[in-house]
Amino acid sequence: MTNQTTEPQTGSTPANATPSDPGEVLLKWRSHPLAQGGKRLWIVVAALVVFPVGLTLLYGPFFGLLALIILGGSMAPYFLPTDYTFYAGGVESRFIGVNRRFTWEQFRSFYRDRNGVLLSPFPQPSRLENFRGIYLRFGTSAEEVMRIVAERVKRAADSPVTGSAGT
Numbered sequence: 001m002t003n004q005t006t007e008p009q010t011g012s013t014p015a016n017a018t019p020s021d022p023g024e025v026l027l028k029w030r031s032h033p034l035a036q037g038g039k040r041l042w043i044v045v046a047a048l049v050v051f052p053v054g055l056t057l058l059y060g061p062f063f064g065l066l067a068l069i070i071l072g073g074s075m076a077p078y079f080l081p082t083d084y085t086f087y088a089g090g091v092e093s094r095f096i097g098v099n100r101r102f103t104w105e106q107f108r109s110f111y112r113d114r115n116g117v118l119l120s121p122f123p124q125p126s127r128l129e130n131f132r133g134i135y136l137r138f139g140t141s142a143e144e145v146m147r148i149v150a151e152r153v154k155r156a157a158d159s160p161v162t163g164s165a166g167t
Contacts, residue, residue: 023088031137
């Protein structure tokens with residue numbers, strides 16, 4: 001008797017599908033907020049120094065070190081660069097050796113702010129967007145990023161199963 005196993009076949013692609021061959025590179029850029037400096041640099045550095053020192057003085061070195069680790073980890077995207085790549089088939093984000101890749105078809109809407117754009121898998125605003133979507137910091141490429149996002153996400157949003165892209 002032979003043991004055969006079959007996997008169920010589905011007619012749709014999973015929500016976390018990634019392009020195996022993303023195609024041609026449309027745009028590559030790096031976002032490094034620390035390198036852009038400004039007032040924010042001093043505010044972030046002050047928070048990283050003052051808060052752990054205050055906790056060390058009040059509660060001891062363990063809590064000061066713990067605060068430094070937690071604050072440093074949460075502010076890592078500010079201190080370390082993130083590389084983004086737009087391909088014909090999707091978007092890739094690289095941060096501290098972690099690659100995240102999405103297809104354009106996964107996004108149904110986008111929301112721009114002054115620092116970047118949030119690509120969302122939902123046609124309307126949802127509380128889950130920040131967990132299921134991806135936020136792309138502009139760096140110095142705001143106009144090119146928005147041009148490609150508007151073109152690619154709008155195209156995906158115009159398909160019969162999806163909603164509209166917002167700006």
